[in-house]
Amino acid sequence: MAVYTQIGAEEMAALVNEFDVGELVSAKGIAEGVSNSNWLLETTGRDGSGARFILTMYEFRIELEDLPYFLSLLDHLAAKGCPVPRTIHDREGALFRRRGEKALALIEFLPGVSVSEPTVGQARAVGAALAQMHAASADFAGSRANGMGLAEWQRLFDECGPDSLASIDPELAGLVAEQMPKIAAGWPKGLPRAVIHADLFPDNVLMLGDRVTGLIDFYFACNDLMAYDVAVTHAAWCFDATGRNFSAELSQALLEGYESVRPLSAEERAALPLLAQGAAMRFTSSRAYDWLNTPADALVVRKDPMAFARRLQFYAANPEVFA
Numbered sequence: 672m673a674v675y676t677q678i679g680a681e682e683m684a685a686l687v688n689e690f691d692v693g694e695l696v697s698a699k700g701i702a703e704g705v706s707n708s709n710w711l712l713e714t715t716g717r718d719g720s721g722a723r724f725i726l727t728m729y730e731f732r733i734e735l736e737d738l739p740y741f742l743s744l745l746d747h748l749a750a751k752g753c754p755v756p757r758t759i760h761d762r763e764g765a766l767f768r769r770r771g772e773k774a775l776a777l778i779e780f781l782p783g784v785s786v787s788e789p790t791v792g793q794a795r796a797v798g799a800a801l802a803q804m805h806a807a808s809a810d811f812a813g814s815r816a817n818g819m820g821l822a823e824w825q826r827l828f829d830e831c832g833p834d835s836l837a838s839i840d841p842e843l844a845g846l847v848a849e850q851m852p853k854i855a856a857g858w859p860k861g862l863p864r865a866v867i868h869a870d871l872f873p874d875n876v877l878m879l880g881d882r883v884t885g886l887i888d889f890y891f892a893c894n895d896l897m898a899y900d901v902a903v904t905h906a907a908w909c910f911d912a913t914g915r916n917f918s919a920e921l922s923q924a925l926l927e928g929y930e931s932v933r934p935l936s937a938e939e940r941a942a943l944p945l946l947a948q949g950a951a952m953r954f955t956s957s958r959a960y961d962w963l964n965t966p967a968d969a970l971v972v973r974k975d976p977m978a979f980a981r982r983l984q985f986y987a988a989n990p991e992v993f994a
């Protein structure tokens with residue numbers, strides 16, 4: 672269960688009082704999630720009719736100076752009609768509050784559930800929501816570099832070292848050594864950029880049926896190539912959990928959904944095979960690092976790096992899926 676910090680009832684009630692959201696009725700820790708502690712809060716609401724919120728405590732991996740970017744991005748996208756939760760500002764207008772070394776933010780609760788076996792209709796809807804987000808970010812003033820770009824994948828692999836990579840799978844070090852230079856050499860320059868989500872996995876999308884009700888967890892968001900975000904989302908949605916089975920139907924639906932809102936240029940489409948290899952490499956690197964560095968008694972379940980190494984092999988062998 673990923674609630675790393677305990678907050679007592681009195682402190683929680685006092686914290687809620689710092690926002691104009693009514694009084695605290697209940698607070699429940701949310702088990703999902705790896706990076707942050709999250710609680711589902713129920714309050715009496717401003718008008719007494721009840722309201723729900725997500726309280727997030729930023730625990731690791733997030734630099735506090737990035738929080739204004741992430742949280743004001745939510746406000747910007749929500750104001751443009753994207754299905755993202757608004758940030759609830761405190762009574763002084765602040766986007767987040769400090770608690771010692773850490774920070775807390777109150778976020779609008781959105782209905783919906785994360786799907787584990789997406790349908791074609793759901794893949795199409797997610798593609799469209801991603802394109803809507805890209806388009807809506809065009810006039811967002813904030814800017815943030817991608818901290819999980821090529822240099823960081825290489826750094827994570829170097830920190831693991833070839834012997835440890837081989838302990839995950841005998842083929843992994845060889846695959847990385849063969850593919851990293853090719854991906855780096857071919858990485859496209861000059862494709863259109865916007866704010867990208869960069870981690871739009873099914874667990875970061877809330878859905879009701881075929882409708883996207885929430886894009887959440889924007890904590891890797893940054894300014895980068897929109898086509899790379901399409902590639903990340905493709906890698907996350909179009910395979911089964913093992914990465915062994917690719918779904919051409921989900922792939923087609925995701926790309927069609929995206930292009931129903933924002934058509935890809937010929938250059939972007941041509942770059943997708945390599946960008947998808949990069950996307951698969953990015954998650955192989957972070958999962959491999961976490962696999963080797965997560966203590967056995969940690970609260971969180973390690974994710975299999977090979978599920979993305981297999982996607983990498985698939986994309987390298989099958990560029991025609993983006994034709």
Ligand SMILES: Nc1ncnc2c1ncn2[C@@H]1O[C@H](COP(=O)(O)OP(=O)(O)OP(=O)(O)O)[C@@H](O)[C@H]1O
Pocket residue numbers: 673701703704705706707708709725756778779780781782785874875885887888890
């Ligand atoms: N705005 C929201 N509305 C409804 N539920 C939400 C919202 N934000 C988060 N949740 C719920 O909380 C869970 C954890 O949130 P989130 O994925 O942001 O945590 P995290 O620790 O940042 O995750 P990650 O494992 O991706 O790093 C989600 O799976 C979802 O169930």
Ligand SMILES: N[C@@H](CCO)C(=O)O
Pocket residue numbers: 870872954957958974
């Ligand atoms: N969505 C990522 C975790 C965030 O980097 C994964 O499944 O590996």
